[in-house]
Amino acid sequence: xxxxxxxxxxxxxFLLAAIGSAVGLGNIWGFPYKMGxxxxxxxxxxxxxxxxxxxxxxxxxxxxxxxxxxxxxxGAYHTMSKKFKWIGWLAVFSPFVIMSFYSVLxxxxxxxxSLNLSNLAFAGAEIKTGSDLFGAMLTNPFGCVMFTLLxxxxxxxxxxxxxxxxxxxxxxxxxxxLFVMLVIIIIRSLTLPGAMEGLKFMFVPxxxxxxxxxxxxxxxxxxxxxxxxxxxxxxSLAMGAMITYGSYLSKQEDLVKNSAIIVVADTIVAxxxxxxxxxxxxxxxxxxxxxxxxxxxxxxxxxxxTLQDVFQAMGTVGPLFGVIFYLLVxxxxxxxxISLIEVVVTYxxxxxxxxxxxxxxxxxxxxxxxxxxxxAALVAVDGLGSNGIWVPGQASFxxxxxxxxxxxxMDMMSEGIAMPLGALLMSLMVGWEIKxxxxxxxxxxxxxxxxxxxxxxxxxxxxxxxxxxxxxxxxDTFFSLGIF
Ligand code: PHE
Numbered sequence: 001x002x003x004x005x006x007x008x009x010x011x012x013x014f015l016l017a018a019i020g021s022a023v024g025l026g027n028i029w030g031f032p033y034k035m036g037x038x039x040x041x042x043x044x045x046x047x048x049x050x051x052x053x054x055x056x057x058x059x060x061x062x063x064x065x066x067x068x069x070x071x072x073x074x075g076a077y078h079t080m081s082k083k084f085k086w087i088g089w090l091a092v093f094s095p096f097v098i099m100s101f102y103s104v105l106x107x108x109x110x111x112x113x114s115l116n117l118s119n120l121a122f123a124g125a126e127i128k129t130g131s132d133l134f135g136a137m138l139t140n141p142f143g144c145v146m147f148t149l150l151x152x153x154x155x156x157x158x159x160x161x162x163x164x165x166x167x168x169x170x171x172x173x174x175x176x177x178l179f180v181m182l183v184i185i186i187i188r189s190l191t192l193p194g195a196m197e198g199l200k201f202m203f204v205p206x207x208x209x210x211x212x213x214x215x216x217x218x219x220x221x222x223x224x225x226x227x228x229x230x231x232x233x234x235x236s237l238a239m240g241a242m243i244t245y246g247s248y249l250s251k252q253e254d255l256v257k258n259s260a261i262i263v264v265a266d267t268i269v270a271x272x273x274x275x276x277x278x279x280x281x282x283x284x285x286x287x288x289x290x291x292x293x294x295x296x297x298x299x300x301x302x303x304x305x306t307l308q309d310v311f312q313a314m315g316t317v318g319p320l321f322g323v324i325f326y327l328l329v330x331x332x333x334x335x336x337x338i339s340l341i342e343v344v345v346t347y348x349x350x351x352x353x354x355x356x357x358x359x360x361x362x363x364x365x366x367x368x369x370x371x372x373x374x375x376a377a378l379v380a381v382d383g384l385g386s387n388g389i390w391v392p393g394q395a396s397f398x399x400x401x402x403x404x405x406x407x408x409x410m411d412m413m414s415e416g417i418a419m420p421l422g423a424l425l426m427s428l429m430v431g432w433e434i435k436x437x438x439x440x441x442x443x444x445x446x447x448x449x450x451x452x453x454x455x456x457x458x459x460x461x462x463x464x465x466x467x468x469x470x471x472x473x474x475x476d477t478f479f480s481l482g483i484f
Pocket of ligand 1: 021022023024025026027233234235236237239241336337339340
């Protein structure tokens, strides 16, 4: 059975796929905005410290857990632990929930790419503003469902091809293409008049408050929780993705080096994405006399309102940059989505193998994608709350985070709670139950880096403490409890 499980064609292929998983919507609309709002360099510094002492450690932990057991998330935890067997389930549940909104957002990207394509083809036709377009899209549930379906169809075709024949192949072309497109957008963005204000917002400590982008600086604990939550989501941690990808990696590859490359690459792309979008958004806002605190610099509105306006203000070449940009975001979304789907698919494939049967990958991928389509339809029809089908909101007990829309609800369950909780439990399991040495043995198969002391210390003390703070911080923000 083992040899049928599949594996990466090369270490470079694995790296591109793992970086593809990490680089996603989180990098483009989360990182730059949160960085600006939370004090520029202060945030970057905290982010980097967390990335080294927590992200890098968990990355190594997850990759080695997957490779050691040769199994997906559920199987890996089952094999390794007695007390924490069930964490694997958390890490299959979360990707499934994340896909409910990730695929809807992916659908929006396809829709915007097509819109810009038609603007390019029919130059001179009447062009709507970003917010009109976004509003029209959200209140057309049928269209949103169809584009979500199209997004999932693309993912289905890739995942069906298997780990090396589908996922690796896509990323080998997609990642370099994404990088080139990002550079093109950066050059265009930085040459817009007023772009410097945007750069200052991102990098100069305290500038966001001084220039009037936000009213007051967030508290330190909030910055810590924001940076931590962002780091987890962005690095695809505590979602089973890296355990799953690690389980397909050959024993001689260097897990220490690979983990470092993934963390560094993801951070670089997040910063680059910031330089591509924030200066353009700010420059356009200034030109149109929009008060700085009213320019949407994060979340869905950044991508689908602010930036669409930026492209339209560029005149005839605008739609071309629009097509390039939304294609770039689409590739980032696909490469992350296929890793989330693979977590669930691998679980079913492993289960079949355990029963001595050979899993039917195309059938499993199809069923997983169909199940995702059902939950995603809810988020798509809801249209970020525009269409009034928010049910849990009616029983939200006055809790703010639950009031908005289905997307926020799904996000809170997965990113807000399941991810930090999963990482906390994982570090407790590795640090205190199975002991760091059990994973260090695996790590040393392909690496002789002297990281034993650092790995053990972080896994035992720093990660659990950091995760606890992040978890409380996330619950605090989502439920507006006012603990911090
Ligand atoms: N890292 C992805 C992003 O930044 C999201 C993701 C999370 C993908 C967890 C896979 C697993 O958007």
